[in-house]
Amino acid sequence: MIVTIDGVAASGKSSVASGVARALNIPYLSSGLLYRAAAWVALDNGLRLQGPQAEQLLLTLLRDWEAAGQGLRLRPDAAGNQVWQGGRDLTALLHTAQVDAQVSAAATLPGLRSWVNAQLRALRPPFLAEGRDMGSTVFPQAEHKFYLYASPRVRAERRVLEREQDLESVEAALRLRDERDARQSAPAPDAIHIDTGSGTLEEIIAQVMARLPKR
Numbered sequence: 001m002i003v004t005i006d007g008v009a010a011s012g013k014s015s016v017a018s019g020v021a022r023a024l025n026i027p028y029l030s031s032g033l034l035y036r037a038a039a040w041v042a043l044d045n046g047l048r049l050q051g052p053q054a055e056q057l058l059l060t061l062l063r064d065w066e067a068a069g070q071g072l073r074l075r076p077d078a079a080g081n082q083v084w085q086g087g088r089d090l091t092a093l094l095h096t097a098q099v100d101a102q103v104s105a106a107a108t109l110p111g112l113r114s115w116v117n118a119q120l121r122a123l124r125p126p127f128l129a130e131g132r133d134m135g136s137t138v139f140p141q142a143e144h145k146f147y148l149y150a151s152p153r154v155r156a157e158r159r160v161l162e163r164e165q166d167l168e169s170v171e172a173a174l175r176l177r178d179e180r181d182a183r184q185s186a187p188a189p190d191a192i193h194i195d196t197g198s199g200t201l202e203e204i205i206a207q208v209m210a211r212l213p214k215r
Contacts, residue, residue, distance in 0.1 A: 001024075001026070001125060001126040001143060001144070002125045002126065002127065002128075002129065002139050002141070002142040002143060002144075003020070003024070003127075003128040003129070003142060003143070003144045003145075003146075003212070004128070004129050004130070004131075004134035004135035004138075004139055004142045004144070004145045004146065004188070004191075005017045005020070005128065005129070005130040005131075005134070005146045005147075005148060005208070006130070006131060006132055006133065006134050006135050006136070006145070006146070006147050006148070006185070006187055006188070006191065007132070007146075007147055007148030007149055007185070007196075008148075008149055008150075008155070008178055008181065008185050009155065009174055009177050009178065009181065010150075010155035010156070010158060010159050010174060011148040011149055011150050011155060011196050012148055012150070012158070012196040012201065012204065013032070013130045013131070013148055014030055014032070014080075014081075014130060015201055016130075016148060016196070016201065016204050016205055016208060017030070017128050017130035018079060018080060019201065019202075019205040020128060020205055020208050020209060020212075021127075021128045022079065023205070023209055024126075024128065024212070026126045026127050026128060027076040027077055027127050027128070028076060028077075028081070028127060028128040028129070028130060029074065029076045029081070029120055029123060029127055029128070029129040029130065029131075030074070030076070030081040030130055030131070031116055031120060031129065031130065031131030031132070031134060031138070032103070032130070032131050032132070033074065033081050033082075033083050033091070033094060034072065034074055034083065034116045034119060034120075035103050035106050035107050035112075035116060036083075036094040036095070036099050036103050036106075037072050037083040037085075037090055037094055038058065038062070038072070038106045038112055038115075038116070039099050039102035039103045039105070039106040040090065040093055040094055040099050040102075041058065041061065041062070041072070041085075042054070042058050042102060042106065043098060043099065043102060045058075045061065049102060049105040049106050049109065050105065055109040055110075055111050055112060056111070058109075058112065059111050059112065059115060062115065065085065065086070069086070070085060070086035071085070071086075072084070072085050072090075072119075073085075073119075074119060074120075076123065076127065095162075095163075097163070097165065100173065100177075101173075104177050104180040104181055105180075107132070107181065108180070117137070117138050120138055120139075121138065121139075129142070132181060132185050133185075133186070135147070135187070135188035135190075135191050136186060136187065136188040136189075136191075140188065144211070144212055145187075145188045145190055145191040145192065146191055146192050146193075146194060146208055146211075147187035147188070147191040147192070147193045147194070148194055148196050148204075149193065149194075149195060149196065150195060150196045150197035151197055152171050152174045152175050152178070153171055154196075154197040155171075155174055156170040156171035156174055159174070192211055194207055194208065
């Protein structure tokens with residue numbers, strides 16, 4: 001079984017995916033964490049993710065690491081995902097304002113998208129995959145697809161609870177990111193849409209579970 005959960009930034013995809021995956025006792029894959037890792041690598045190496053030359057430099061670096069046995073790897077788990085580079089856990093470095101500002105640019109690079117998709121498709125189901133185009137592009141064969149959304153204000157209020165940032169600036173950044181991510185955020189035609197601003201996390205998880213077959 002493959003379940004996909006797509007949606008806009010800060011719509012609760014990871015939290016909902018983790019809860020549903022735990023209920024189903026299957027791992028979940030966070031594609032966004034891989035894009036965040038790539039954005040962090042670019043920042044750490046002084047690369048501005050604009051244009052084919054920057055993309056090629058980033059992909060060359062990632063492939064050189066892989067050839068040396070030190071490549072980025074997603075470690076999926078129902079409780080949460082980690083990204084490791086060789087023996088180093090990068091996860092704690094990937095949720096910063098600096099990475100937030102770069103991850104949309106990373107996600108528009110076609111070569112990097114192919115690299116991320118290959119990493120995800122190499123994993124064996126059953127699993128739940130969350131991201132932006134999981135149901136429409138990466139796993140169109142998935143049996144169960146969901147699309148999460150909420151207003152920019154609701155999403156901004158959630159994000160400032162996680163980080164010490166100004167609400168208005170966070171909301172403005174989310175609106176800008178929505179515009180940049182529009183192509184990747186388009187839901188699959190057969191996805192079930194759920195407004196995550198309409199209830200608690202437990203209630204949203206229950207809405208997803210109610211639409212899945214009993215196990």
